[in-house]
Amino acid sequence: MIGIYLSGTGNTKHCITRLLELIEPGAKAFPIEAEETVARIKENDNIVLAYPTQFSNVPFMVRDFINRNSELWAGKKIFCMTTMGAFSGDGAGCSARILRKHGAEIIGGMHIRMPDAVCDNKMLKKSIEENKRIVREADEKIEKTARLIIEKGQFPQDGLSGFSRVVGLLGQRLWFYGKTTDYSDKLKISDSCIACGLCVKNCPMANLSIADGKAVSSGKCAMCYRCISHCPEKSITLLGKKVYEQCRYERYAADSKMIE
Ligand SMILES: Cc1cc2nc3c(=O)[nH]c(=O)nc-3n(C[C@H](O)[C@H](O)[C@H](O)COP(=O)(O)O)c2cc1C
Structure with a gap:
């Protein structure tokens, strides 16, 4: 098993690294921008794909990577993970649908709440303490999920249902669709x-x-x-005019069990 991910402020990198470490110690996660990533995907049939939700959608960079490398996915078993600041109706489902079209089998989906990366919007600003609590809860969810996978072979199915798709679409994606098409x-x-x-x-x-x-x-x-x-x-x-509190995973990790 390998992981592949996009992570801007470190949240997604932490989550995928922690999950892999628990379910298959020694399994590595590669950023999608790394040169070796395509080669590593070719060699592995079991893949965890992780990315931050953007406007209730997959970041365009991830979609572009999946589509540019469309020949990679047939027969792969993929677990789709997404991190988000607050809400993601079908954040995992968005990549799952594209991957299925390219022949992949989706074995599960997982949504994890993490600190919000958008640091130039005052409304999304949280205290360091609040963000530390969010990270602790995320770690607990990852540990619980890992136990279910290891002990029962059960993968969560967050964001993969038709209902989640409607919630993601109406909750946000429809209104912001233009922001994620390029x-x-x-x-x-x-x-x-x-x-x-x-x-x-x-x-x-x-x-x-x-x-x-x-x-x-x-x-x-x-x-x-x-x-x-x-x-x-x-x-x-980017989205706002002034940076309030820069979001970087390391700032909230002190109390968590992060190994980095
Ligand atoms: C451009 C942009 C759009 C985002 N849209 C959403 C969203 O629709 N819903 C949500 O809950 N979080 C949203 N977020 C928050 C991120 O998904 C969240 O902070 C994520 O954990 C960042 O992960 P990273 O540090 O690995 O990049 C958005 C962040 C950015 C930068």
């Missing part, structure tokens, strides 16, 4: 940028570069918030 060209970089290059190094899309003493976006943003949450000057925004 990469975003809406990343904003203010003049406070000091051209340190941290965002360039971190971007999973190689979307950022330095030009004329400032970071610039080439319009292929995966909306993962990795650059935004790492920028030392808080110069980068």
